[in-house]
Amino acid sequence: MFPNRRRGWHKRPTRAYCLNVFEEYKNIDFEIFTDLVKSFFGYDENVWSEFGVKEQKLEAESNFAKRLITGLAAERYFESVQPSLPEFKDYSVENMTRIGCGYDFRLRSERCNEFLAVEVKGLKDRAGSLSLTPKEHEVARTLGGRFFLFVVKNFREVPFHQVYQDPLSGTLQFTRIERVTVQISWMSRV
Numbered sequence: 742m743f744p745n746r747r748r749g750w751h752k753r754p755t756r757a758y759c760l761n762v763f764e765e766y767k768n769i770d771f772e773i774f775t776d777l778v779k780s781f782f783g784y785d786e787n788v789w790s791e792f793g794v795k796e797q798k799l800e801a802e803s804n805f806a807k808r809l810i811t812g813l814a815a816e817r818y819f820e821s822v823q824p825s826l827p828e829f830k831d832y833s834v835e836n837m838t839r840i841g842c843g844y845d846f847r848l849r850s851e852r853c854n855e856f857l858a859v860e861v862k863g864l865k866d867r868a869g870s871l872s873l874t875p876k877e878h879e880v881a882r883t884l885g886g887r888f889f890l891f892v893v894k895n896f897r898e899v900p901f902h903q904v905y906q907d908p909l910s911g912t913l914q915f916t917r918i919e920r921v922t923v924q925i926s927w928m929s930r931v
Contacts, residue, residue: 762899769821777814777900815863815893816845818900823848828889828904832857843880844888858884863893873915881909 766774816838823829823846832848844858858880862871871892873881881888890908893900905911 766821769817773817773821777817811863811865811896812861814896815861815891818863818893818902819846819859819861819891822902826904828906829857829859841876843874843876855887857887857889859889859891861891861893863896865896867895869894872918878909878915881907885910 766777769777816836820834820836823832823834829848831852832850835847835849836845837847838845844860846859846861848857848859860873860877860881864871881890886907888907890905890913891902892905893902895901905913909915
């Protein structure tokens, strides 16, 4: 399976689940695959080691870092499987994650002028909660059937995905939650 002289467990055939994993991820480059594996374990120490913080981290910041890593891994997962998905066949993909437009990927087809919007969410387990920002919710409401929620589940073990077209009108039930937060900053005149 690999271009080297190692034979592995040469007295038995490769197990089926190992072959499945190999087939699923063989076209992902090493850096993306490394980040994907790190996300399975909630790896976020690199964020803090640069600053030498050894004291207890604030729980909200730690949770945010873990969600960020899971989200990045989910986005990379989507990019790796998108060409094989029937819903998105023959679409070109544009990464919009740094634009802040209410979705992660814009998909275009030569067949029509309208685009599809895909928001990607990741869960470490087979089930869990996900949230939409006000902007994501508004874009989903506006685009309707052209908005897809792509949820990657089970990063702890073997990831799989579920696609929800027009998620606000489907089987998912979203509840509006309002929170009031206090933001602290330090200001100086120069």
